Amino acid sequence: MWTIRASLLVVATTATVAQLFEPPKKISNPCDSTKQLLYLKNQLLAKATTNGAQIQTALLKVAQLQAAAAAATGDEALMYAALAAGTGAKVSQAIEQSTDGVRRLASAAAASAQELAGVQTLLTDVAALSIKPMAAKQLPVSGPANGKHYIRFASTGATYATCEPQESTPDNRQPDQNPDPANNVLDIFFLKGRGEAGPDATTALLCFHNTNTAACTAASANQNTYGKLTTGNPLDLTKAQAKTPISGTQKFTITGGGTSNLLPPQKYVEAHLATLAEGISAYAEMSFMADNLETPEMAVATEARLALLKALDPTEDVSKLSDKATEIDGQITKLYGKNGCEVKTRVWEKFKAIQIPKEATLDNKPTTLNKLDDLNKLWFAASFHKAKPIQETVARAHQKETEKTKTADSTGKPEEKKDGDNKTTAAECKATEEGKCDKTKCDWNAEKKQCKVKEGTAVISAVIKAPLLLALLFL
Numbered sequence: 469m470w471t472i473r474a475s476l477l478v479v480a481t482t483a484t485v486a487q488l489f490e491p492p493k494k495i496s497n498p499c500d501s502t503k504q505l506l507y508l509k510n511q512l513l514a515k516a517t518t519n520g521a522q523i524q525t526a527l528l529k530v531a532q533l534q535a536a537a538a539a540a541t542g543d544e545a546l547m548y549a550a551l552a553a554g555t556g557a558k559v560s561q562a563i564e565q566s567t568d569g570v571r572r573l574a575s576a577a578a579a580s581a582q583e584l585a586g587v588q589t590l591l592t593d594v595a596a597l598s599i600k601p602m603a604a605k606q607l608p609v610s611g612p613a614n615g616k617h618y619i620r621f622a623s624t625g626a627t628y629a630t631c632e633p634q635e636s637t638p639d640n641r642q643p644d645q646n647p648d649p650a651n652n653v654l655d656i657f658f659l660k661g662r663g664e665a666g667p668d669a670t671t672a673l674l675c676f677h678n679t680n681t682a683a684c685t686a687a688s689a690n691q692n693t694y695g696k697l698t699t700g701n702p703l704d705l706t707k708a709q710a711k712t713p714i715s716g717t718q719k720f721t722i723t724g725g726g727t728s729n730l731l732p733p734q735k736y737v738e739a740h741l742a743t744l745a746e747g748i749s750a751y752a753e754m755s756f757m758a759d760n761l762e763t764p765e766m767a768v769a770t771e772a773r774l775a776l777l778k779a780l781d782p783t784e785d786v787s788k789l790s791d792k793a794t795e796i797d798g799q800i801t802k803l804y805g806k807n808g809c810e811v812k813t814r815v816w817e818k819f820k821a822i823q824i825p826k827e828a829t830l831d832n833k834p835t836t837l838n839k840l841d842d843l844n845k846l847w848f849a850a851s852f853h854k855a856k857p858i859q860e861t862v863a864r865a866h867q868k869e870t871e872k873t874k875t876a877d878s879t880g881k882p883e884e885k886k887d888g889d890n891k892t893t894a895a896e897c898k899a900t901e902e903g904k905c906d907k908t909k910c911d912w913n914a915e916k917k918q919c920k921v922k923e924g925t926a927v928i929s930a931v932i933k934a935p936l937l938l939a940l941l942f943l
Contacts, residue, residue, distance in 0.1 A: 576747020
């Protein structure tokens with residue numbers, strides 16, 4: 469048994485990865501093995517593509533929530549904004565995981581599956597190389613020309629590789645009726661030198677005899693007056709199997725083949741299968757789906773709860789999240805239903821109908837939020853609604869400043885006070901005690917114990933003051 473060294477084994481997820489491999493089939497030659505490996509490569513690359521598409525869709529969903537929050541007000545705006553925080557964090561995690569996962573998928577697909585498939589293709593044609601024969605010759609009389617016979621290959625390959633013919637051929641592999649129930653299996657072929665016994669005894673052989681060698685079936689160690697070189701393939705194919713569990717830790721264990729004298733070398737195959745195991749692990753780990761953002765779990769995610777905490781009290785420390793659990797749970801129930809169970813109807817189905825004015829669209833046409841189908845459109849709409857309150861505040865301030873300037877320009881000088889505004893009234897001089905009589909405006913009569921308006925001071929009765937002011941306003 470040939471087992472990959474422990475240092476090369478790759479630990480992976482425990483998720484099932486059976487769908488990554490093609491359905492088990494009978495593998496008879498390296499060309500069949502090539503089909504296995506290329507199928508695996510294509511599945512790895514397809515995973516990277518679909519994962520990227522899911523993340524793109526998820527980014528659109530988060531941007532829709534942000535635009536909805538910007539367009540709404542009050543609790544409705546909070547409902548969208550808090551969920552945008554929760555889903556945004558989830559997408560951010562998916563992007564980080566995807567970056568590493570895609571790298572591992574690409575390495576497995578290009579550096580391992582594709583390269584091993586290329587090696588299998590090459591082995592097919594190398595195994596077919598045949599030695600150019602030399603007919604039996606009586607050596608003392610008519611040996612090889614100039615006494616030499618050059619040992620060469622009869623042919624070094626055709627125009628097209630055997631596994632990649634000019635015209636495609638049907639896949640005649642038959643289903644494996646007894647597949648391994650616990651493992652995914654790759655059949656890997658190797659080249660090894662032919663043996664010296666059995667059917668190999670007369671293949672690609674230089675032999676001598678004292679008479680005709682009879683295709684090297686007759687050979688002797690003495691009186692070697694006849695010589696012959698038979699045709700044949702000096703290298704032979706041998707098959708091994710690389711197995712990795714259908715579920716659980718991903719590692720390849722190879723059985724069959726041999727321990728040495730193989731092409732490709734043992735360590736070469738070990739390294740590439742270890743990289744391939746990493747890709748299989750990444751394939752199983754990359755399970756992100758954009759539709760999962762619409763589940764109740766997102767409404768109660770930590771990031772959504774933090775957003776609600778700050779909405780309750782902007783100065784609150786985030787470390788107090790658990791202390792405010794009851795209040796936050798109440799907000800979640802109010803906005804999304806208990807434990808977020810109504811988030812689908814209250815949020816994801818509702819915001820689609822939000823009206824977007826033409827000023828907030830790139831094509832200057834009014835629409836609804838669900839029809840903004842790319843990030844540029846959504847970001848533009850969100851920016852417009854976020855900037856609108858600021859623009860309105862600036863506009864109001866500018867209007868007030870303009871009106872103030874117009875008033876100053878129309879009078880030419882600040883408004884003067886009217887004469888009557890500073891006159892002393894009789895009501896101000898009614899004190900009956902000397903200490904309470906305002907002697908800046910009044911005189912105190914000690915005999916009558918009266919506080920009177922100073923002589924020469926204009927007296928304006930409170931009764932007539934208001935009508936006079938009204939009259940002044942209409943001058």
